[in-house]
Amino acid sequence: MSYNFDQIIDRHNTFSNKWDQTEKLFGDKDALPMWIADMDFPAPPEVIQALRERIDHGIYGYTLKPDSYFQALIDWVERRQGWTIQKEWITSSPGIVTALSILVSTLTEPGDKVLIQTPVYPPFFQVVKRNKRELVTNELQLENGRYTIDFAQLEQQFKAGVKMMLLCSPHNPVGRVWTKAELERLGALCVQYGVIVVSDEIHADLLFSGHVHQPFAPLSEALLQQTVTCYAPSKTFNVAGLKSSFVIIANDALRAKYDEMLYNLNLESESFFGVSAVEAAFRHGESWLISLMEYVEENLQLLLDTFAKRIPQIEVIQPEGTYLVWLDCRKLGLDSSELHAFMCKKAKVGLNQGTAFGTDGAGFLRMNIACPRSILVDGLDRIERAVNEAFPQK
Ligand SMILES: Cc1ncc(COP(=O)(O)O)c(C=O)c1O
Structure with missing residues (x-):
């Protein structure tokens, strides 16, 4: 099937954050x-068709997430990233920024150090500061037009007592798709210093030729137990407005803490339009x-x-x-x-x-x-x- 990406669709007056301000x-x-x-x-087109069917039904009530919805995600991650996830590990969030904030607030204590790698997506700063945690910035190094991790500084920072790291993988805005070797080196330090990793992999599907996304959690059993993966169809299929995101946590205790807050805020339910659109995207997109x-x-x-x-x-x-x-x-x-x-x-x-x-x-x-x-x-x-x-x- 061919798609016409040259087509211009006027987005003015559609309440578009990008075009209407x-x-x-x-x-x-x-x-x-x-x-x-x-x-x-x-x-x-399959996503649009799934949404059309939901619209045409005419009743927009409370919505369940069927098994097939989870299976579509499991199959996609397995096929695209080579990572087999269990259904019990999957929890949710309307958006990834919401998930980041819940994770900071439930898996760390006020005053704990949370590390980010700058320059980075602005809400990474905000979720740390607004939750009254101490922000630690590990500056990425720009050499010969490419950013890399300053591991020496990172280790010093971990040594000084970092509780959590927010990893942006692939990285917005510097565009790095971290290599397996880089992530393994980072992972070894996280294990050594007991740092919980929140790996925001929202850009995992958007790769240029020659680059492969390596999910962080499955690098080792130890990392699987101390990593939370944030993942969503929103960037991949341009459905950010549907507010359907996934949080993958293999560690039962960490997941229980996250879910407690998610349910407390009543944020666990799926959006009416999200459920079919997301399944269609992962199955057919x-x-x-x-x-x-x-x-x-x-x-x-x-x-x-x-x-x-x-x-x-x-x-x-x-x-x-x-x-x-x-x-x-x-x-x-x-x-x-x-x-x-x-x-x-x-x-x-x-x-x-x-x-x-x-x-x-x-x-x-x-x-x-x-x-x-x-x-x-x-x-x-x-x-x-x-x-x-x-x-x-x-
Ligand atoms: C790294 C990263 N995380 C999260 C988001 C946004 O997530 P959401 O809209 O689901 O809150 C973005 C959007 O640009 C992003 O670049």
Whole structure:
């Protein structure tokens, strides 16, 4: 089956977080939004069909999760990631950020140290701070255009008593798909120092050629017992608004603590639309996903060529996964707010400001390339014009 990812679907006036607050966020209603992590593509046709059937039924009451729903996830993770999960390990959350916050609040105590690897997805900071835990930041190291883990610093931090680590794998925004060797080295330290790992693997299915996602938990029996995996169809199939996510916890005691809070808040029930859409996505969405990633990879190639040939003042950190691109704009010599203002006002493109991902994001921007090619070309043209006018190539 072929899919038309070139088709432009107008998202204005659909209550879209990305498209309906352009003026408010970027100060110009004509700025092109290329920021928040959802895609400008429709979900797989099988997902839309499953939703249509639910709509047509007309009664939108309380909803159960059938066995087939869990089995669809189990089969998908086994097939795509080579990890066999048991049904009893699977619990849920409306969204992954909700799960992260519940995990921090139930598996650590106030004042405990929780480690994150910066620059990173902004809610990682917030769930630690809002739960009154001590934030420990392990800065990723940028060398030759690629980020790596500073294991020496990490070990010192673990030694000083870290209780939990929030791992972003694949990593947003730096685009790393951590290798098995890196994860094994990290895992050995987590076991040695008894650190609980919350592995946010929401981007696990969004991989560019040559990169393989290694789930963290099954690396060893010890890690399986001290890891919580957060996983969801929301990025993979562009269904974030359905609010259906999974939390996989093999350790009974950890899962009981998580579930106690989940049920206390009455967050365990599935959304009416989520249940069929998620099952349809995992059962039937694979060929769509393969085509999607081919298309996004062509977008990435176009972007890489464009920056290299026409906008060399900005360096692209080449992502190995996700559809988010981390742009190193430090050579422009602008501070963070000047850089953001320049992109909004001069280029008229709405990007994420690097400092939202931590102080080590200063001078960077994040760009979402999961859009029809013509939108990407428009965005790149706008950036090229503005940058070359203000910062002519020498
Ligand atoms: C690493 C990571 N975790 C979680 C989320 C969002 O999760 P949710 O919308 O399910 O709360 C995102 C969205 O961009 C993300 O990049």
